[in-house]
Amino acid sequence: MRMLNFAKRNFLELIRDPLSLVFEIALPIFLLFIFQQFNIPSEVYLLENFTPAIVLFGFSFITLFSATLIAKDRSSSLLIRLGTSPMKASDYILGYVVSLVPIILVQDILFFVTAMLMGLDFTVNMILTLFVSIIVSVLFIALGILIGSLVSEKGTGGLGSVIVQLVCFTSGMYFPKELVGKVFAKICEILPFESCLNIVRAAFNGNMEIVSTRNIITFIAYTTVVLAVAVIVFRKNMVADNKQ
Amino acid sequence: MYSIETKNLVKKFKDKIAVNGVDLMINKGELFALLGTNGAGKTTTIKMLSGLILPTDGEIIIEGMDMKKDTLKIKEILNVSPQETAVAPNLTVKENLEFMAGVYQIENKETKINELIKQFRLNEVLDKKAKTLSGGWQRKLSIALSLINDPHILFLDEPTLGLDVIARKELWKVIEGLKGKITVILTTHYMEEAESLSDRVGIMSDGKLIDVDTAENFIKKTGAKNFEDAFVAVATGGEL
Ligand SMILES: Nc1ncnc2c1ncn2[C@@H]1O[C@H](COP(=O)(O)OP(=O)(O)O)[C@@H](O)[C@H]1O
Ligand SMILES: [Mg+2]
Numbered sequence A: 001m002r003m004l005n006f007a008k009r010n011f012l013e014l015i016r017d018p019l020s021l022v023f024e025i026a027l028p029i030f031l032l033f034i035f036q037q038f039n040i041p042s043e044v045y046l047l048e049n050f051t052p053a054i055v056l057f058g059f060s061f062i063t064l065f066s067a068t069l070i071a072k073d074r075s076s077s078l079l080i081r082l083g084t085s086p087m088k089a090s091d092y093i094l095g096y097v098v099s100l101v102p103i104i105l106v107q108d109i110l111f112f113v114t115a116m117l118m119g120l121d122f123t124v125n126m127i128l129t130l131f132v133s134i135i136v137s138v139l140f141i142a143l144g145i146l147i148g149s150l151v152s153e154k155g156t157g158g159l160g161s162v163i164v165q166l167v168c169f170t171s172g173m174y175f176p177k178e179l180v181g182k183v184f185a186k187i188c189e190i191l192p193f194e195s196c197l198n199i200v201r202a203a204f205n206g207n208m209e210i211v212s213t214r215n216i217i218t219f220i221a222y223t224t225v226v227l228a229v230a231v232i233v234f235r236k237n238m239v240a241d242n243k244q
Numbered sequence B: 001m002y003s004i005e006t007k008n009l010v011k012k013f014k015d016k017i018a019v020n021g022v023d024l025m026i027n028k029g030e031l032f033a034l035l036g037t038n039g040a041g042k043t044t045t046i047k048m049l050s051g052l053i054l055p056t057d058g059e060i061i062i063e064g065m066d067m068k069k070d071t072l073k074i075k076e077i078l079n080v081s082p083q084e085t086a087v088a089p090n091l092t093v094k095e096n097l098e099f100m101a102g103v104y105q106i107e108n109k110e111t112k113i114n115e116l117i118k119q120f121r122l123n124e125v126l127d128k129k130a131k132t133l134s135g136g137w138q139r140k141l142s143i144a145l146s147l148i149n150d151p152h153i154l155f156l157d158e159p160t161l162g163l164d165v166i167a168r169k170e171l172w173k174v175i176e177g178l179k180g181k182i183t184v185i186l187t188t189h190y191m192e193e194a195e196s197l198s199d200r201v202g203i204m205s206d207g208k209l210i211d212v213d214t215a216e217n218f219i220k221k222t223g224a225k226n227f228e229d230a231f232v233a234v235a236t237g238g239e240l
Helices: A002-015 A018-036 A047-075 A078-083 A089-117 A124-150 A153-170 A182-190 A193-205 A213-237 B042-049 B071-077 B093-103 B109-119 B135-145 B165-178 B191-197 B215-222 B227-235
Strands: B004-013 B016-026 B031-036 B057-062 B078-081 B153-157 B183-188 B200-205 B208-213
Touching (some): A002 A018, A002 B093, A018 A047, A018 A089, A047 A078, A047 A124, A047 A193, A089 A124, A124 A153, A124 A193, A124 A213, A182 A193, B004 B042, B016 B042, B031 B042, B031 B191, B042 B057, B042 B183, B071 B078, B078 B135, B093 B109, B093 B135, B109 B135, B135 B165, B165 B183, B183 B191, B191 B227, B200 B215, B200 B227, B208 B215, B215 B227
Parallel strands (some): B078 B153, B153 B183
Antiparallel strands (some): B004 B016, B200 B208
8 A cells, every 4th residue: 555655664764763762752751750759749740640741742752753754855855756656645644644653652652661660550541542642643743744844844843842842831741730820721721732631641540530521622623623734734835845 | 649748838836937838749768858047947847747736827748648637647657856866865775666666556566676776786775774875876766766667758857966977977878778768858957968868959948948959950050069059059049
C-alpha cells in the first residue's frame, strides 16, 4: 500500500533524528522521575496523575517533530517528487499519522514502566490508555501537519515550542488552573489541552468522573477542525513553495 | 501521436504571468532541451507538464491522454527529477530506491532496483544516508529514483546544476544512454549541455516559447559563431 510505504519512510526519518528521541522520550522520563523526588504536597504530582500528564507532554513534542519533518519535506522538494507520482492526498496525511503511532506507543509504554519502577502498580487501565492516547494524539499530529504546512523548517521550532508551553501551563499538569485566577481558568477551558489531559487521566485511572462532557466536546471539536484545516493547508502548500 | 503536446499553456501566479501561451510538440524518444534565463518559466512549465500544478489556461496532452481527465494514469508513465535534489535525507541510498519503488508499486521491485544500482554504479554508496552524499551522488540518486517506474517521459530540471566538470560529464553519459528509449525534457543553463545532448532546443523568455529548432539550425539562422551566441540572440530578440 502506498500509504504504509510512505508511513514506513516517515517513521525511519523520525527515529533517525536522535534529537527528536531525546525530547520525545528521554526528557519526559526525566521529568517523571525528578518530580517524584521532591515530595511536592499537591495531588497533581501523584504518580497516577502525573504519569498521564507526562504522556500529554510527550505528545507536544510529537507536534514539534512532525511539523519539522513536513516542513523539511516541503523545502527539500521531496514532496514535488511525490506530487508527480500517483500518490493521493489521503496517502500523505494518513502516512504521516500512521508513522507516529509506533512512537506514541513506545512513549506510553516507557512512561508506564518508569512509573511502575517508582512504585505504581500495573493495571489494565494502562492498556486502555494506550488506545485512548492514540486517539488523543491525532490532535497533536494534526497540529504538527498544520504547523509544518504553514511555516518553514526554521519556524516549526518556534510554533512547536508554543504548543509545548501551552501543554505545560494550560493542561493542569503542574498546577490546578484555579490557582492562577478566573481568566486563566477560562483560557484553559477554551484551549483543548486540559480536556486532553482529563481524558487521558480518566483512562489511566479507570475513573470516568474525571472527564466532563465539555472535555469530550472540546476535544472532538478541536480535533475535527484542526485536522480539516491541516489537510486543506497541506494540500495547498505542499508544492506552492517556490524558491525561484 | 506526440509524446507531449500543449496548446496555449498559461500559468499565472497572482499578477505574474510565469508561462504565457506555450505550444509544444515533442516526439516520442526525443531529447528536448528547454533553455531560458532565470525566471523564464522553465520550471513552471515542467511542473504543469508533470501534473504537479494546474495550468491557468490551455491544454496538456500526454500520449494522447488529457491531463485534466487522466491525471493518475498519466502520472504512472512519467517521472521527474526536480530542480532541488529530492531524496529522503535520513534514508540510505538503498532505502530511497525501495521507498520510491513502493510509491509506484513496482512489481519486480528487487530486479528493477538492482538494475538501477548497476546502471548508476550506486554500489559503493548503497548503505550511506542520502544526506551524507556529495552533490554529484545526490543528483545521480535523484535521477536513478526518477527511473524507478520505467517512465515513458522523464523531466530533468537542471540536472547538472552545481556539479563539477567530471560529475557533469558522467551525468551526460547517463542522460545520453536514455536517448531514443524515453522522451526526455531537460532544462539547463549550460549551453554546451543542450547542444551536445538534445535533438531539439526550445528557447523560453519571459514566459513565452520563442522558437524551437535544432542547435545547429539556431546557429545557422542567427549567423552566430556558436550556439551560446545564437541563444543570446534569440532570447533577447537580437538586442545584444
Ligand atoms: N509559486 C509561485 N508564486 C509566484 N511566482 C512564481 C511562483 N513560481 C514561479 N514564479 C515566478 O514565475 C516566473 C518563472 O519561474 P520559473 O518557472 O521557476 O523559471 P525558471 O525555471 O525558468 O528559472 C518567475 O518570475 C518566478 O518568480
Ligand atoms: Mg527553474
